[in-house]
Amino acid sequence: MLAIGEFSRLTHLSVRTLRRYHDAGLLEPAAVDPATGYRSYSPDQIPTAQVVHRLRELGVPLADVRRILRATAPADRAALVGDHLERLEAELEATRRAVTSLRRLLQPEAPTRDVEIRAVPATTVAAVEADVAHEDVVAWYAGAMAELDAAVGDTTGTPGGLYDNALFEQGRGHVVVYRPTERPPSTGRVRPLTLPAVELAVTTHVGPHDDIDVTYGELGAWVVGNSLAVAGPVREIYRVAPRDTPEPSAWRTEVGWPVFHVAGDCRES
Structure with a gap:
């Protein structure tokens, strides 16, 4: 002893x-x-x-x-340890992305962001909508989009979402995710919805959404400097999303800020 x-x-x-x-x-x-x-x-x-x-x-x-x-069985022990290691790896990856984003923000001169003014016509979509807390948006989006994928057959465009100003200002707001289709079904939470015509200032966010707030900020600064923003929901268009590929670096999300007037040149900048 x-x-x-x-x-x-x-x-x-x-x-x-x-x-x-x-x-x-x-x-x-x-x-x-x-x-x-x-x-x-x-x-x-x-x-x-x-x-x-x-x-x-x-x-x-x-x-x-x-x-x-x-745990007496080696397999059970390995599974328990493996679960924790996966959580650690996810946290480490999130930390790496946060560091990359911070370095980007701390650059003396931020790179010029390409912004396009786009007129979007009224669009018929199949949609799922709800009032959602900001911290629950990712989980809610995953469930809503999975339900849309199961309910909608032929589509006529790219899926997207609308995010009410209150979601960012008050931590809870109205959220819509949709898939364009000529014959939207009514099943479960999926309902037909017509998105109104709008003019958007659009830029593309590349990669995972951990630092999409940086893209929002850069687009918002461009809008303030070039146009007047409408008090309407921000639109996101998911050109390449997690549902398309598990590789985050391949994701492409268009962020559209509603505008109604452009000061000076409307060309890409």
Whole structure:
């Protein structure tokens, strides 16, 4: 048996940490002296202590560490660890994209953004719409678009969405996702809808939507400098979207800001 100090030196875990793991039920000593309360450990517990240490270094919550340690089948342990590693990889990728976006914002001179003034005619679409909280938009979009894909057969254009100003200003607003079609069905949440004619200032956002706010900002600055914005919903047109390819770098989203007057030259800039 090893005293807690000896076990601490062998595992590079402090005595305080070992006591905390004991209290949390992660790594219980092989024996506890009933008179003195001194903890003793078995050499066989060294690998377990090292596993706990590695899992905590990876940020695995205590409850998940407990489940991993209690899993008797190697496949179950591997699945639990794999789930957490996938979450870590997703967080790391999101961090990388945030860093790239920040570097882009901190450039002394931002690159010139191409903007097109586009007259969009009234369009018949199959649509799903609802009032949605800003933090729920991505999940709601995925479900609504899947329902549209299942309900709509022949389409006459590219899918898109309309996002009410209140969504950004108040954190909750009206959202519409749609697929153009001459014969929109009425099934489930899918309903026919006619989008009114509008003139848009349009630019293309390339890649995932983590930094689409940067594109919104650049387009908004262009609109302010060249035109008057209408108090209508922003439109997004999904030329290449997650439903088309799982490769984020291939995604192309057109962002359209409603305008009704252009000051000076209307050409692309």
